[in-house]
Amino acid sequence: MSVRPLQQTDFPQSSPAPTPSRANYGFALYLASNTAFALYCAWALNLSNDGGKPWLYSIGLTYLPQVYWAVAIPVHLLTTVAWVGLILYPSLNMVTNNSIEDASVIKDSYTVRPNEIRIPTYVPQLYDLNPADVTKRLFLDNDESLEENA
Numbered sequence: 001m002s003v004r005p006l007q008q009t010d011f012p013q014s015s016p017a018p019t020p021s022r023a024n025y026g027f028a029l030y031l032a033s034n035t036a037f038a039l040y041c042a043w044a045l046n047l048s049n050d051g052g053k054p055w056l057y058s059i060g061l062t063y064l065p066q067v068y069w070a071v072a073i074p075v076h077l078l079t080t081v082a083w084v085g086l087i088l089y090p091s092l093n094m095v096t097n098n099s100i101e102d103a104s105v106i107k108d109s110y111t112v113r114p115n116e117i118r119i120p121t122y123v124p125q126l127y128d129l130n131p132a133d134v135t136k137r138l139f140l141d142n143d144e145s146l147e148e149n150a
Contacts, residue, residue, distance in 0.1 A: 044070035106131055 043064060046054040056064065098105050114127040 040070070043067075100131055100135065 042056065044067060046056050046064065046067060056062075112127045114125060119125075
């Protein structure tokens with residue numbers, strides 16, 4: 001079997017390496033996010049300098065949502081992110097996983113069972129542990145383990 005040298009086309013197209021186009025996109029996103037934040041702050045702090053109309057009215061922006069939404073939208077977004085991250089995602093993981101008693105969790109086609117014949121060697125035999133036995137050993141109360149050893 002011969003080994004051919006690596007070529008330029010062997011590397012994946014979606015490499016995380018920096019490129020000039022990524023730098024341009026990053027700079028444009030930086031400018032856009034800073035501009036959006038400045039506009040958000042100007043809308044949220046829509047204050048008047050002279051006690052009259054707010055200064056956004058003086059530059060021609062008269063149709064704006066209520067300032068209530070400047071607080072409500074971030075609160076709703078953060079609540080949604082917290083709900084998804086702390087409740088929905090773990091719940092979906094629990095639903096899609098098999099129970100510990102399911103046979104597919106304990107055995108599959110790649111399971112290596114320990115041999116009944118013990119050959120004395122310096123290196124112990126490598127095999128899969130039964131998850132039920134591991135759970136019993138890890139999470140068994142000390143009182144129960146003392147009763148078994150007695």
